[in-house]
Amino acid sequence: MSTNAQVHAVEDHHDDHGHHSEQTFVTKYIFSTDHKMISKQYMITGIFMGVIGILMSLFFRLQLAWPDHTFTLYEIFLGKWGTDGVMDPSVYLALVTIHGTIMVFFVLTAGLSGTFSNLLIPLQIGARDMASGFLNMVSYWLFFLSSFIMLCSLFVEAGPASSGWTIYPPLSALPQAIPGSGTGMTLWLISIAIFIASSLLGSLNFIVTVINLRTKGMSMTRLPLTVWAFFITAMIGLVSFPVLFSAALMLIMDRSFGTSFFLSDIYIAGEVLHHQGGSPVLFEHLFWFLGHPEVYIVILPAMGIVSEIMATNSRKPIFGYRAMVASLLAIAFLSTIVWGHHMFISGMNPFLGSVFTFTTLLIAIPSAVKSFNWITTLWRGKLQMNVAMLWCIAFVSTFITGGLTGIIMGDSALDINIHDTYFIVAHFHLVMGISAAYGFLAGVYHWFPKMFEGRMMNKKLGYIHFWVTSIGAYGIFFPMHFVGLAGLPRRYYNNTSFPYFDDLADINVVMTIFAIITIAVQVVFLYNFIHSMFYGKMAGKNPWNATTLEWTTELKHIHGNWDGPIPHVYRWAYDYSKLNKDETDFVIPGQDFIPQNVPLQDNEDELDH
Numbered sequence: 001m002s003t004n005a006q007v008h009a010v011e012d013h014h015d016d017h018g019h020h021s022e023q024t025f026v027t028k029y030i031f032s033t034d035h036k037m038i039s040k041q042y043m044i045t046g047i048f049m050g051v052i053g054i055l056m057s058l059f060f061r062l063q064l065a066w067p068d069h070t071f072t073l074y075e076i077f078l079g080k081w082g083t084d085g086v087m088d089p090s091v092y093l094a095l096v097t098i099h100g101t102i103m104v105f106f107v108l109t110a111g112l113s114g115t116f117s118n119l120l121i122p123l124q125i126g127a128r129d130m131a132s133g134f135l136n137m138v139s140y141w142l143f144f145l146s147s148f149i150m151l152c153s154l155f156v157e158a159g160p161a162s163s164g165w166t167i168y169p170p171l172s173a174l175p176q177a178i179p180g181s182g183t184g185m186t187l188w189l190i191s192i193a194i195f196i197a198s199s200l201l202g203s204l205n206f207i208v209t210v211i212n213l214r215t216k217g218m219s220m221t222r223l224p225l226t227v228w229a230f231f232i233t234a235m236i237g238l239v240s241f242p243v244l245f246s247a248a249l250m251l252i253m254d255r256s257f258g259t260s261f262f263l264s265d266i267y268i269a270g271e272v273l274h275h276q277g278g279s280p281v282l283f284e285h286l287f288w289f290l291g292h293p294e295v296y297i298v299i300l301p302a303m304g305i306v307s308e309i310m311a312t313n314s315r316k317p318i319f320g321y322r323a324m325v326a327s328l329l330a331i332a333f334l335s336t337i338v339w340g341h342h343m344f345i346s347g348m349n350p351f352l353g354s355v356f357t358f359t360t361l362l363i364a365i366p367s368a369v370k371s372f373n374w375i376t377t378l379w380r381g382k383l384q385m386n387v388a389m390l391w392c393i394a395f396v397s398t399f400i401t402g403g404l405t406g407i408i409m410g411d412s413a414l415d416i417n418i419h420d421t422y423f424i425v426a427h428f429h430l431v432m433g434i435s436a437a438y439g440f441l442a443g444v445y446h447w448f449p450k451m452f453e454g455r456m457m458n459k460k461l462g463y464i465h466f467w468v469t470s471i472g473a474y475g476i477f478f479p480m481h482f483v484g485l486a487g488l489p490r491r492y493y494n495n496t497s498f499p500y501f502d503d504l505a506d507i508n509v510v511m512t513i514f515a516i517i518t519i520a521v522q523v524v525f526l527y528n529f530i531h532s533m534f535y536g537k538m539a540g541k542n543p544w545n546a547t548t549l550e551w552t553t554e555l556k557h558i559h560g561n562w563d564g565p566i567p568h569v570y571r572w573a574y575d576y577s578k579l580n581k582d583e584t585d586f587v588i589p590g591q592d593f594i595p596q597n598v599p600l601q602d603n604e605d606e607l608d609h
Contacts, residue, residue: 023559031141033133034559038140039118040451043444046111047529049147051522053102056095058519063087065512067494081159092493093162094180098154100165101188104294105195106150108436110143112301113199113237116443117206117230119451123550124224126215126567128560131208135201142198146191153187161188164491166287169262169280173254176268186255189248196245203234203241215549217569221609222596224548224573225318228325229304232332233297239336240293247286254278281346288339295432296335299399300328302439303370306392308573309446310374312546313389314381315592317574320373321609327366327373334363344412345419353412360410364403371400382577382592386544387462391442394470395435402431405481420491423484426477434473441465441525447550448532449543454555455536456543461528465521472518479507545593548573552597567597572609580604 032038059078062071074082081091118136122129130136153160162180163171167188175182210223210231223231250261254275262283263275311318318324340348340356374396383389405427409415418424448457483504488495495501495508542551549569553561575594578587580603586592587604600606 031137033129033137034557035118035122035130035133035136036451036557036561038136039115041140042110042114042118042143043451045144045147046107046115047526049102049106050111051526052151053099053107054519054522056099056102058515059087060092060095060099061512061515063092063493064495065509067496087493089493090162090179091159093164093491094160094184096491097161097163097165097167097180097188098150101150101161101192103433104165104298105192106143106147108298108433108440109199109294110195112298112305112436112440112443113206113230113233114140114143114202115440116226116301116305116447117202117234119447120224120226120550121206121209121230122213123450123553123561124227124548124573125210125213125218126549126569127209127213128562128566130205131213132205135205139198139201139205142194142201146195146198149187149191149194153184153191156183156187158182158184160184166291167251168287169251169254169278169283170266173251173262173280174266174268174273175255186252189252189255193245193248196241196248199237199241203237206230206234207238215566215569218596221322222569222572224304225307225321225324225328226301226304228328229300229307232328233300236293236300236332236335237297240290240297243286244290247283247290250286251283281343284343284346285339288342289336291342292339293335295428296331298432298436299439300331302395302436302442303328305439305443305446306374306395307377308548309388309392309442310377311574311576312446312544313384313386313392314377315384315576316377316381317576317578317607317609318373319376320369321572321574323369324373327369330366331363334359334366338363338410341410341412341415344415350412357410357412361407364407364410367399367403371396371403386445387457387459387466388442388446390463390466390470391438391445394466395438395442398430398438398473399435401478402427402429402435406431418484420489421484422480422488422490425490426480426484429477429480430473434477438470444529446544448536449539450550450553452533452536453557454538454540455532455534456539457532457536458528461524465525465528468521468524469518472514472521475514476511476518479511483507542595545591547575547593547595549596552595569596570599571596571606574609575607578604578607 029037032041055077059073062073070085072085074087075085076082078087078091081088118130121127158179160180161167161172161184162178163185167185171177171181172185175185210227250259253259254261254263258274260275260278262280263273263278266273266275307318307324338356338360340352341360344353378393405423409418409424409427445457445462449455486501486504488501488504495504541553541555544551549567552567554563571594573596577592578594579585580587582603587594587601588598
């Protein structure tokens with residue numbers, strides 16, 4: 001079926017979507033099939049999980065900075081693991097484990113893709129909704145269930161999972177290994193299995209929607225870069241998430257049914273366990289085949305968001321549109337063949353290590369293309385330095401900073417010296433965690449009026465949030481590079497047992513002070529977010545003078561997006577500051593942007609991008 005035929009079929013099928021009968025509270029706000037409401041559900045759930053994950057990081061930063069002090073916070077929040085204000089060593093690794101799991105999967109993955117893929121894909125391609133509203137709803141509630149189970153694991157008798165967010169065997173495969181290997185680990189595995197089911201349903205929905213439901217004139221080369229990023233992210237998830245599901249399934253079988261996929265020659269307290277033939281390295285391969293593409297599942301949506309907001313606020317076309325799309329595709333492909341660089345010290349063949357080094361360094365090329373294109377988009381632009389734009393510029397900064405250290409880690413000879421040190425923590429927090437969070441925050445500030453029917457977030461509070469957070473993030477993670485190069489190992493409960501690291505104690509204190517300040521200022525964001533939902537200043541339909549289709553919808557949300565025919569598309573997504581043929585004025589006099597649904601004028605040629 002041709003694209004136009006598909007479009008007309010879709011329009012005929014959805015003509016009455018703007019005229020639904022009245023919905024109940026349950027059908028509108030809870031079991032909604034409207035992509036806009038589902039995006040808000042993902043966002044609010046992700047923010048809630050993020051608050052929990054950030055609080056956990058506060059607890060173990062306090063422990064690292066002042067290991068001999070007592071904190072009432074421990075007693076309040078950790079219960080029996082914080083008796084008399086002293087953190088139990090057995091819960092420290094559990095906090096690190098659940099913090100990493102929550103932030104990587106439940107905040108950065110679901111928070112970014114779940115929120116913005118759901119919000120923007122139908123609006124920006126000119127569709128009434130996702131291909132399947134029902135599956136979209138099921139996807140969210142599976143995500144909510146997996147989040148609930150993960151939180152429940154915090155309250156089991158023996159404590160939550162505590163083998164690191166990578167859950168390497170044998171700690172994760174033997175329920176009797178340590179307290180955190182018991183029921184808490186079982187709940188972790190169940191939660192992740194349900195999360196993967198949610199992600200796969202979402203990915204299928206996103207892919208089918210982009211391919212089949214584009215409005216008339218919306219060719220693939222006219223798609224906004226946000227949609228390209230969400231589309232490619234969904235394809236990566238569809239390829240890699242089933243591999244982690246298989247690893248989790250085999251791990252459950254090793255734990256509960258006596259198999260030996262990942263176990264061999266295991267002794268506990270002198271007792272020989274009946275396991276042979278398995279290999280924990282097999283689990284590493286399966287985990288990192290998802291684990292490294294997961295980095296790009298997290299960062300690609302942020303890249304798309306940053307590209308869109310930068311073009312809008314630079315008032316000029318995105319530089320190198322086709323190169324940006326090509327680099328997204330190259331990153332997607334290369335991300336699936338570099339997983340072995342996480343395993344350089346696992347005993348792999350040096351030749352195989354050199355292959356993974358080559359492919360890892362190769363991925364720096366499309367990443368550099370994107371960075372160059374962002375900087376060139378800013379160059380000589382008429383910059384509007386609103387809050388969203390500042391987050392985008394900060395994203396480019398942290399992405400480049402963190403990416404440069406990735407070149408060091410990608411070299412097998414160099415990585416051996418810094419593996420499992422704080423250098424690794426610094427790298428992935430900057431290049432993935434902080435950068436992705438900045439992309440998320442940029443998206444929230446930019447599309448807040450679209451999510452909440454025209455209300456704007458407070459700009460002054462946004463500036464406070466940005467400057468304190470961006471300075472604080474570097475204050476936390478930049479010094480980690482140096483303590484990592486000094487050899488300080490990660491995931492250690494107390495570094496005072498090693499006199500060699502005594503000189504690094506003050507740096508830990510400095511990082512923790514920055515962490516406390518940075519965490520505290522997130523209260524400003526939460527207040528701004530919640531208050532603005534109800535009392536924010538009202539804006540027009542298109543407060544940023546943007547060109548994409550989501551700004552053509554009415555302020556009041558309806559299930560179906562457009563109250564009337566779906567607009568057709570006549571141009572690409574980045575016609576900013578476009579001059580007429582005589583170059584004497586803008587194509588539309590006095591207006592430096594042309595929305596995609598505006599036909600070509602007599603005094604303009606379509607831009608060949």
